[in-house]
Amino acid sequence: MKEINEYVEAHKQRFLDELFELIRIPSISSLPEHKDDMYKAAEKWKEFLLAAGADKAEVMKTDGNPVTYGEKIIDPKAPTVLVYGHMDVMPVDPLELWNTDPFDPVVKDKKIWARGADDDKGQSFMHAKAFEYLVQSGKLRCNVKFLIEGEEEIGSPNLPKFCKKNKKLLKTDVILVSDTSMIAPDVPSITTGLRGLAYWQVEITGPNVDLHSGIYGGAVANPINVLAKMIAQTLDDEGRILIPGFYDDVVEVSKEERSLMAKAPFSLQEYKKSIGVKELAGEKGYTTNERAGIRPSFDVCGIWGGYTGEGAKTILPSKAYAKISTRLVPNQDYTKIEKLFAEYFESIAPKSVDVKVAYLHGGPSYVCPIDLPAYKAAEKAYTDVYGKQPVPVRSGGSIPIIAAFEEILGVKSVLMGFGLGSDAIHSPNENYPLEQFYNGIRTIPLFYNYFAEEAKK
């Protein structure tokens, strides 16, 4: 502990400088104009891994954005840890809400402010530095593999195929990921469940051109009116999703587990205050944490159509669009939900409009058992650094590839997240507290030590 603390202290500024080089590459995977940046980010990661002590590192092709793979094999008999992270980030709009340039990181109020500061450049980079320390200090007791991808924020569409093709290369005993949050800086937690996701874009077409709302209004179906009604028909007043069959595979969480979950420290007042709402809303019969963790959800992530400029334009629009997502819980099959939603949404459309449902992406949910040796190792590592045993929590977010890893590579992942709820990931002014960044670098080497011990048992 002392030695790693000293190492972090001695290299603090360099760690930041290196991370900032990565953050300055605007690697937004959902925008095609940033294609080149994905390659730049992948090359930067290769450079990092070689500098940190990897035996080899390379930028490898997929059917989409490249991945960076690196490894250090110390002993074929030693346990192997595969570190997964992602170098791509979310778009930054609305840009006017940022206080600083999202791709020009700054440190202020003891936090790093930038897109990717937490998700996932900041968090994945901690692994490069923890690995550097273990190599430099000669204390590495595991084989280490790195797999850093560039399409996580768009649902990792090409990584499963890459994994299938490279099963041998990626052979490991456990996958280690830092892409989640803890409850608070003084309440360490480890995410043991992730929700799945299915995401669509819908397009409603009425007349073939925007019409004058005075001349046609009332006589021709308005695609925005229709879309609003269709969305309203998909979610009832008690927060239940009305797609037939949607809940069929949902396994209700036991009373015992729900009462354990309820013991996690949580202030409804602070939660509401942090997001600026007077009241919360959600599925009847569940608490806020349950709604976000163990229950599916339905959100329109974006909507547009008709006249959206200044002032009043009296049209009956030709088209209306929405981006719609559902979060799924363990045992719900996202490929089945994909079809259920499309069928339902098409079935409720009146004949006066055309509806197109395009599936954009999705992924399964995931559960990590808390008696897994790697989980135990992570638990001990956090306890050493934070002075408290971490709480296992179910998170509402999705990392679609985690479930795919289990299916393809046959191994579980441990989600050692160091983010905080206030990090504003996916939002303007994303940030990452320096203390969490450095604590991550302190905690990860301990994981390797404990995992090597656990694996010997």
Add this chain to the structure above:
Amino acid sequence: MKEINEYVEAHKQRFLDELFELIRIPSISSLPEHKDDMYKAAEKWKEFLLAAGADKAEVMKTDGNPVTYGEKIIDPKAPTVLVYGHMDVMPVDPLELWNTDPFDPVVKDKKIWARGADDDKGQSFMHAKAFEYLVQSGKLRCNVKFLIEGEEEIGSPNLPKFCKKNKKLLKTDVILVSDTSMIAPDVPSITTGLRGLAYWQVEITGPNVDLHSGIYGGAVANPINVLAKMIAQTLDDEGRILIPGFYDDVVEVSKEERSLMAKAPFSLQEYKKSIGVKELAGEKGYTTNERAGIRPSFDVCGIWGGYTGEGAKTILPSKAYAKISTRLVPNQDYTKIEKLFAEYFESIAPKSVDVKVAYLHGGPSYVCPIDLPAYKAAEKAYTDVYGKQPVPVRSGGSIPIIAAFEEILGVKSVLMGFGLGSDAIHSPNENYPLEQFYNGIRTIPLFYNYFAEEAKK
């Protein structure tokens, strides 16, 4: 008739050239960046009126965009006609759907293609040329006043005040307006009723920033989900508007009048084909023409919120917006409806969001009796040019100022429209058939003659 036909024939190209000068000024009243263009258009009209033979013409201030006023007083005892038109046009987006530059008019397929080609630059300009002919030929038997305004497309917010201030200047026996359509080139019609309008912008605010839909989805009210539900709650499945009190002042049109209306030539098949829809929709118990003419309507003219870029961004948005309009029928008071909607929309908002309703503009409905002398004069003029008696029709569009004229100046308006349903006013590729443009110039002088006769009776 022969003489006016020869005059039109001799000056055809010049008429177009002059109109095109006006069209090239992008006088979009709803966009503040076109403020200067409003002044340019007003000066252009002044130039037109003086050149056509007005005794005087001037650009006059209002609290908003200027108006152009011009007059020729031939005899204080002669009847006076005030020509009303508007020089402002609608926005042009979505620009990518235009086949030509909206502000660079071209003639193709015997039509003028440009924003304002019909509404209302093309139609109002016919009056300048009809007036020119009457002056040139020495056949003008009425006093003529022109009032061309620059805020019709945003609801003429400042013209009522201008009219109150200038009652003497605007004193007239009738107001003549070309800003409506006929049924078809071979089915002349005169609009005898106009729907009123009320238009709002609503803003729904949930959390104070876009949230991660995985972490918060299901536990925090999504303002787009909420807005969709609120819109759905405002219109039922049978096309009835659910705002309490909305229909209180609606006077049902008599069976007799409805059966007369039903005699107007109308092909449901062609109507559907012209706008590219398979089925129509609207209030139960009414025909398509009734829905658009004698019944109120509710249309969301625009909607936006959340992520609307390419690909998938998994957010629970902070805000959602919509532009919402209702069309009103005679006896509905738009100032009362303004409040009813705002109260209703605020009342149905859940406490988990904030809702703001901003009233943008509105205007009353209007009815023109078909036994009015000026209506009779218009009827005869159309009959001479088109060879058929024009059909009186109720239109769904609104010209808010027409009802205000009646209230302030105490005179009725006659709506001698020469537009066609296919002119795509307010839409991309607005157009105006040359034949309608020239027929308008041929018909208007006959109106003046018949009106001078009718007024003598």
